[in-house]
Amino acid sequence: MRGRLEGVKQVQQEQRADDASCFDQRAAALFGFSVEGGVQAQTQAKQCAHVAQEAGKGRSVQVDPLWPDAPLLGFLHGPQQVHTQSFEQHIEANSEGASSSERGLGCDIMDLLHSWGVELAVYLQTRYGKYEGLFDLASTVADLHTTFFWLFPIWFHLRRDTALRLIWVAVIGDWLNLVLKWVLFGERPYWWVHETKFYGAGPAPSLQQFPITCETGPGSPSGHAMGAAGVWYVMVTALLSIAREKQCPPLLYRFLYIGLWMLMGLVELVVCMSRVYMAAHFPHQVIAGIITGTLVAEVVSKEKWIYSASLKKYFLITLFLTSFAVGFYVLLKALDVDLLWTMEKAQKWCIRPEWVHLDSAPFASLLRNMGSLFGLGLGLHSPFYKTTKMKSMNVSFRIGCIVISVSLLHLLDGWTFSPENHMTFYALSFGKSAIALLIPTTLVPWALSKIYPVKTEGKNL
Ligand SMILES: O=P(O)(O)OC[C@H]1O[C@@H](O)[C@H](O)[C@@H](O)[C@@H]1O
Numbered sequence: 190m191r192g193r194l195e196g197v198k199q200v201q202q203e204q205r206a207d208d209a210s211c212f213d214q215r216a217a218a219l220f221g222f223s224v225e226g227g228v229q230a231q232t233q234a235k236q237c238a239h240v241a242q243e244a245g246k247g248r249s250v251q252v253d254p255l256w257p258d259a260p261l262l263g264f265l266h267g268p269q270q271v272h273t274q275s276f277e278q279h280i281e282a283n284s285e286g287a288s289s290s291e292r293g294l295g296c297d298i299m300d301l302l303h304s305w306g307v308e309l310a311v312y313l314q315t316r317y318g319k320y321e322g323l324f325d326l327a328s329t330v331a332d333l334h335t336t337f338f339w340l341f342p343i344w345f346h347l348r349r350d351t352a353l354r355l356i357w358v359a360v361i362g363d364w365l366n367l368v369l370k371w372v373l374f375g376e377r378p379y380w381w382v383h384e385t386k387f388y389g390a391g392p393a394p395s396l397q398q399f400p401i402t403c404e405t406g407p408g409s410p411s412g413h414a415m416g417a418a419g420v421w422y423v424m425v426t427a428l429l430s431i432a433r434e435k436q437c438p439p440l441l442y443r444f445l446y447i448g449l450w451m452l453m454g455l456v457e458l459v460v461c462m463s464r465v466y467m468a469a470h471f472p473h474q475v476i477a478g479i480i481t482g483t484l485v486a487e488v489v490s491k492e493k494w495i496y497s498a499s500l501k502k503y504f505l506i507t508l509f510l511t512s513f514a515v516g517f518y519v520l521l522k523a524l525d526v527d528l529l530w531t532m533e534k535a536q537k538w539c540i541r542p543e544w545v546h547l548d549s550a551p552f553a554s555l556l557r558n559m560g561s562l563f564g565l566g567l568g569l570h571s572p573f574y575k576t577t578k579m580k581s582m583n584v585s586f587r588i589g590c591i592v593i594s595v596s597l598l599h600l601l602d603g604w605t606f607s608p609e610n611h612m613t614f615y616a617l618s619f620g621k622s623a624i625a626l627l628i629p630t631t632l633v634p635w636a637l638s639k640i641y642p643v644k645t646e647g648k649n650l
Pocket residue numbers: 333363366404406407408410411412413414416464469548549550553554
């Protein structure tokens with residue numbers, strides 16, 4: 190771990206250093222010749238570290254057995270700036286007497302992946318420009334905001350277990366997304382294309398930006414793809430289990446099964462295309478998002494205690510997840526690694542300052558998620574909830590709860606706060622998210638039960 194951190198620190202220091210061209214030449218020379226034939230990933234990684242050390246003019250880089258992962262983990266995104274030539278020229282210039290395995294390709298793989306991603310984004314922007322509205326909608330709907338403000342209130346009054354699962358999957362998934370983003374140090378196309386030296390002296394591809402392009406967190410894995418995969422997994426499995434409970438005929442069930450999973454696949458595809466189109470992600474990042482999101486949903490769905498967790502448990506889990514993320518940030522800060530390195534890049538490369546939003550920042554999403562989890566715990570354990578939960582079985586009562594909750598949440602959503610003071614912004618984000626969960630779980634059912642006589646019906650719809 191120490192070696193990795195040194196590597197990251199090194200990279201951050203190098204990014205600050207103004208001796209890039211000297212670094213380029215040393216790196217180009219070293220990449221080509223000093224790797225022994227048949228080398229394994231670790232040797233390549235040491236090579237990269239050596240390059241960084243050279244460039245760092247004697248600052249030490251420790252190499253540990255974990256370091257081989259570093260290029261894939263994005264830790265060498267600083268050294269990506271070693272290129273003064275195109276990838277092909279670079280390989281050609283350094284290939285004399287060396288086989289491809291001898292060229293230290295481990296150091297270049299991320300550049301290559303990024304350049305392919307940029308090509309795809311340019312292709313989508315050129316070819317599918319007329320679908321910009323659809324892509325914009327896909328990214329907006331895939332944001333977890335939709336889960337907290339729309340899907341949850343609806344599911345909560347139709348099928349409570351599914352609603353709880355949605356929140357747990359969304360919160361745990363998004364928390365993991367944050368930690369992975371911090372660990373993987375992923376770039377985003379909209380700034381990478383300006384900072385890389387991959388394209389050498391030639392023009393870099395021209396990537397358009399949109400109002401939702403300028404995300405301020407790292408790029409890998411995609412939060413939208415991850416969130417959408419988790420949330421859709423929960424909804425599809427819930428609908429299939431309702432069909433089984435209702436003893437749906439086998440043929441119809443099969444049709445439903447295939448149809449729902451295909452629908453989910455289609456939605457994911459559009460979300461992924463949207464993130465690449467918006468120049469917010471490289472393709473490998475959205476694929477990673479879908480895989481991790483599905484895994485999180487699968488694992489969390491197996492946990493039965495989430496349906497009956499005590500308030501103490503909600504509190505402790507919220508505290509643990511928050512402290513872990515904050516502790517991780519503080520620890521790395523103490524080691525001179527700034528996990529908020531992406532904020533500066535967003536501000537620097539976004540073509541319109543008003544497209545950079547603090548609510549896309551890592552701590553804003555952390556506090557929002559924690560507020561939602563805590564709000565859910567409070568809602569489920571409030572005395573109001575206890576008095577209304579039996580009454581809320583009536584269908585018209587449930588529909589009333591859904592309509593009023595969604596309307597109130599829409600009003601709550603209009604409450605925005607100034608980003609000037611970050612601490613206040615994060616604290617208010619926490620509070621707003623907690624209220625957003627209290628409204629459908631307890632406040633609306635309680636208020637409605639006071640004015641609306643209800644009859645108790647079956648358990649779930
Ligand atoms: O990684 P992506 O797809 O750009 O998604 C970014 C979003 O990721 C979510 O996980 C965060 O909650 C949001 O705050 C953030 O805006």
